[in-house]
Amino acid sequence: MKIENEKSFDEIAEKEYKYGFVTDIESDSLPPGLNEEIVREISRRKNEPEWLTEWRVKAFHHWTTLEQPQWAKVEFPPIDYQAVSYYSAPKRKIDAPKSLDEVDPELLETYEKLGIPLREQEVLAGVVAVDAVFDSVSVATTFKGKLEEMGIIFCSFSEAVKDHPELVKKYLGSVVPYKDNYFATLNSAVFSDGSFCYVPPGVRCPMELSTYFRINAANTGQFERTLLIADEGAYVSYLEGCTAPQRDENQLHAAVVELIAHKDAKIKYSTVQNWYPGDKDGKGGIYNFVTKRGHCRGDNSKISWTQVETGSAITWKYPSCILKGDNSVGEFYSVAVTNNMQQADTGTKMIHIGKNTKSTIVSKGISAGRAQNSYRGLVRVQETAENARNFSQCDSMLIGDQCGAHTFPYIDINNPTAQVEHEATTTKIGEDQIFYCNQRGLDTEEAVNMIVNGFCKEVFRELPMEFAVEAQKLLGISLEGSVG
Amino acid sequence: MALLEIKDLHASVADKPILKGINLTINPGEVHAIMGPNGSGKSTLSNVLAGNEAYEKTAGQVLFDGLDLDELAAHERACAGMFLAFQYPVEIPGISNMYFLKAAVNAVRKYRGQEQLDAMDFLDLVEDKKKVVKIRDDLLERAVNSGFSGGEKKRNEIFQMAMLEPKLGILDETDSGLDIDALRIVSDGVNALRGPDRGFLVITHYQRLLDYIVPDFVHVLVKGQIVKSGGKELALELENEGYASWVGEEGV
Ligand SMILES: Nc1ncnc2c1ncn2[C@@H]1O[C@H](COP(=O)(O)OP(=O)(O)OP(=O)(O)O)[C@@H](O)[C@H]1O
Ligand SMILES: [Mg+2]
Numbered sequence: 001m002k003i004e005n006e007k008s009f010d011e012i013a014e015k016e017y018k019y020g021f022v023t024d025i026e027s028d029s030l031p032p033g034l035n036e037e038i039v040r041e042i043s044r045r046k047n048e049p050e051w052l053t054e055w056r057v058k059a060f061h062h063w064t065t066l067e068q069p070q071w072a073k074v075e076f077p078p079i080d081y082q083a084v085s086y087y088s089a090p091k092r093k094i095d096a097p098k099s100l101d102e103v104d105p106e107l108l109e110t111y112e113k114l115g116i117p118l119r120e121q122e123v124l125a126g127v128v129a130v131d132a133v134f135d136s137v138s139v140a141t142t143f144k145g146k147l148e149e150m151g152i153i154f155c156s157f158s159e160a161v162k163d164h165p166e167l168v169k170k171y172l173g174s175v176v177p178y179k180d181n182y183f184a185t186l187n188s189a190v191f192s193d194g195s196f197c198y199v200p201p202g203v204r205c206p207m208e209l210s211t212y213f214r215i216n217a218a219n220t221g222q223f224e225r226t227l228l229i230a231d232e233g234a235y236v237s238y239l240e241g242c243t244a245p246q247r248d249e250n251q252l253h254a255a256v257v258e259l260i261a262h263k264d265a266k267i268k269y270s271t272v273q274n275w276y277p278g279d280k281d282g283k284g285g286i287y288n289f290v291t292k293r294g295h296c297r298g299d300n301s302k303i304s305w306t307q308v309e310t311g312s313a314i315t316w317k318y319p320s321c322i323l324k325g326d327n328s329v330g331e332f333y334s335v336a337v338t339n340n341m342q343q344a345d346t347g348t349k350m351i352h353i354g355k356n357t358k359s360t361i362v363s364k365g366i367s368a369g370r371a372q373n374s375y376r377g378l379v380r381v382q383e384t385a386e387n388a389r390n391f392s393q394c395d396s397m398l399i400g401d402q403c404g405a406h407t408f409p410y411i412d413i414n415n416p417t418a419q420v421e422h423e424a425t426t427t428k429i430g431e432d433q434i435f436y437c438n439q440r441g442l443d444t445e446e447a448v449n450m451i452v453n454g455f456c457k458e459v460f461r462e463l464p465m466e467f468a469v470e471a472q473k474l475l476g477i478s479l480e481g482s483v484g
Numbered sequence: 485m486a487l488l489e490i491k492d493l494h495a496s497v498a499d500k501p502i503l504k505g506i507n508l509t510i511n512p513g514e515v516h517a518i519m520g521p522n523g524s525g526k527s528t529l530s531n532v533l534a535g536n537e538a539y540e541k542t543a544g545q546v547l548f549d550g551l552d553l554d555e556l557a558a559h560e561r562a563c564a565g566m567f568l569a570f571q572y573p574v575e576i577p578g579i580s581n582m583y584f585l586k587a588a589v590n591a592v593r594k595y596r597g598q599e600q601l602d603a604m605d606f607l608d609l610v611e612d613k614k615k616v617v618k619i620r621d622d623l624l625e626r627a628v629n630s631g632f633s634g635g636e637k638k639r640n641e642i643f644q645m646a647m648l649e650p651k652l653g654i655l656d657e658t659d660s661g662l663d664i665d666a667l668r669i670v671s672d673g674v675n676a677l678r679g680p681d682r683g684f685l686v687i688t689h690y691q692r693l694l695d696y697i698v699p700d701f702v703h704v705l706v707k708g709q710i711v712k713s714g715g716k717e718l719a720l721e722l723e724n725e726g727y728a729s730w731v732g733e734e735g736v
Contacts, residue, residue, distance in 0.1 A: 427577070435536050436574045438558035439567075440588035440644065441595065450587060454578030454627070 030087040036060055039189050042087050046158055049165060052172075059178035059188035066182045072345040073374045073406060074314050076287065084252055086190040086223070151200040152236075154209055157225050160196035167198055171229055175258035175295045175322070183254040183289040183316075191225035191256065199234035199265075208464050210239035224255040230265035232298065237268040239467055251276075253312075254289045263298025263325065268306070270463050272471050275311035277478075280369070282341030285313025292319035296328035296354075304331040305348065306462040308471040310478040313342060318376065320349035323357035323385075330359040333459040335471070337452075337478045338371030338403070347377035347408075352385035352418070361392040364456050368399035368479055374406040381418040388418045396426045397455050399448065399479065427455075449476045485550055487512045487652055487683040488533075493544035495532045501542070502528045504708035510652070515684040517694055519719060520705035521727045526687045527571050529705070530656045534568040535561050549651060563595030565651030569641035569658050571687075576628040581640065582610070584628045585647055592648055613646040617673035634661035642673045653677065654685045659693040671696030691723040706730040 030038060039060045043053040068079070147154050153164060160168050178188035199205050230236050240257075253275065261267050269292075278285025288311075294303035305319040315338075321330025332348035350359035359379065367373040373396065381388045396405035407424050429451055437447030453460070453472055460468045488510040495503040502525045510516050520526055531539045533546065535558035546553040548566060556564060576584065589609070590600045601609065610624070619639055629637050638658050645653050655674070659667055674684065674697050686697055694702070694716060702718040703710045704727070711730050712718065 430574070431538065432574045433576055435534075435538075435558060436570070436576065437584075437588075439534050439562050439570075440584070440648065441559055441562040441591035442587060443557070443559045443591075446587065446591065450579055450584070451576060454576070454583075457578060 029085050032085045033082050056189050059185050062179055063185040063189055068182050072316050074343040074345050076314055150203055152205055153198040155196055157194040157196050171227055175293050176256050176291050184256050184291040187223045187254045187256045191223040194225040197228045199230045199236045201232040203234050205236040208237050208239050222253040226257040229260045230267050232262045233264040235266045239270050241272040251286045253286050257292040259294035259303055261296050261301035261303050264300045266302040268304045271307040273309045273311050274474055277311050277342050278313040280340045287314045288312035290317040295322045296325050299325040300327045301325050302329040306333040309336040310474050315344040315346055317346045318348055322351045324353045326354040327356045328354055332361045333462045334363045335456045335459045337366045338373045339478055340369040342371045345374040345376055347375045349378040352381040352388035355386040357385055358389045362458050363394045364459055365396045365405055367403035367405050370402045372404045376408040378410040379420055380412040381415050383414045385415050386417050390420045392422045394424045398428045448479055489547040491545045494542045496540045496542050502708050510683045512683055513680045515699045517686045517699040517702045518705050519722055524705045525708040526705055527656055530568055530654045563592050567645050567648055567650035567653050569655045571656040573629050573637040573641055575630045577630050579628050581624045581628050589647055616646045616676045617643045618669050619643045635666050638662055642670050652683045656687045659688050691719040694719045
């Protein structure tokens, strides 16, 4: 007695990517390829000061001496870096739009399809400020005025270079140096745009700041650069969310995010990542190689990363905290979902340097289909870090029996006063659990959603409310049809 | 119209034939008991009825409330009013019992074209049903069946049944693992749910349960077939004589 009412695996896997559409806007792109001239051309097109051009060029030359790292538990064909176009900006008039009315209507439509109601948000004053990034160049920034009154700078990276070069110069590369790693170095050479935020001493940013990224122009690599500084006693909560249109060829994404928290400052950085994951056979999908790092520079500072990763064919990402200030706190809350042929190798690094530093790691990996999901985390306690504390919890959930979950915890303790705890569990959503839910009236998708959301509860709790709702929906979409 | 009509039902598990031609009709308002030795196919029958895909129906027909069960997926059978109190309820970590129940109640209501219950209405319903089947508040807050004692799991099953108000309640050895007081509470709960429109299929090994939940009919299931049917006195008879006359010396 085979019941056909449940949606089958294939049926859902083949379901078109919800956000799979391509906007028809002419791109002003550089030809594919990477050399010093291209790097200089990017800088020239962006009218950058010389120091930045030279910084890029140094990064480029360093990059040519590096090899792509192989240690992550992900497999993919070699990337032809010369086939990638490193710059793409939507064509626009000489001066940038001053209000949404001046923004290309087609662009706005795209945002609407993605569920980003910019107009509405402008009306719903004071909830979220959006520095929307289309491809590589900012097209609209809202709430800037209001934030400016408080001394908060929130703008595109390019604008920051123009208007606040001293801040950019002071902080750029101070957390993730251009020599940091293969992908960060590449980003340093060719980064196109991104977001910049500076919150002055004692100021509490009154709204969640958010950026929506999306990849568009075909075969264009994405190299976002984000720099966020919370000065003494400041607080800021930042949301990053992204979705990408369907593509056939693989797309390279190598972003860098640097956070700096001075004395008594707090930064909360939340991400929902939903880049195109490829089809069920692993065709297409984004290669996502991200370097995210926060520096708790001052005493009593705190940096908290929360991420919900459901997209990308390959995810390589380790949002980390350097706990330099005494009593500083680092947190990492993560949900990583992989389905079909997706591969994720993600985790965090907590580097304890200051006294009484504390870190918490909660990682939830969910694997379905033939996907591979790895947690890779490092907890390092330096000699100087008296009384450091770490608690790590890494839970994996398997859906079906063709997927894999792996945990690679590295612990490096150089101070005997450290207390480090690590817990790990692996559970499987069993047919019997699903049947139990079915027998109570829930269909298989509802059942999987419920079980998975229960599993991720501790992480969702850390997300800002409206983001948590979105994240739960995303999880549902990502796992549709994984059982049944 | 019969509530449940099983006609010549055959079913296999892992390609092994277990049910070999079951015939059984339950009318609204009736309580039927099934007794039988271990491994005779009682849980198989309840799983096949509830639509567990691990069990394969190989022949026959089952009509539930006039609907052919072949046409309904497991969750649709539940929504249509079939409830199975499991012999071994599974644990679902991370989901509170209350949350689970609310989702279940609303899924069933949606299927039946009824309005969704909001949190307040739902809590009222819970308070109401707690009078029928006493259940501790902390069990409602905890994750579904997680770390529940055997008896607590069984009581939770009956509480869920009360919440979902099914047309047919299938109780698979709900009495095993219950202490004497719990047995009475659970039985009282079931009796309170008895009514002219509702039927029960009660699987048990012990005549004692049938003192509390008095059946209209008792059936003996042996080696996948109903070998004898009778009134409630048949249970007493079995208690005295066992199944020896059907299974022989070697057991099942
Ligand atoms: N998944 C399975 N794989 C193989 N055999 C199974 C499976 N499930 C049940 N069986 C077999 O089917 C037969 C009937 O099992 P069932 O659980 O229906 O018995 P039961 O009458 O409920 O017994 P009990 O009184 O012990 O609960 C048993 O021999 C059992 O071993
Ligand atoms: Mg049984």
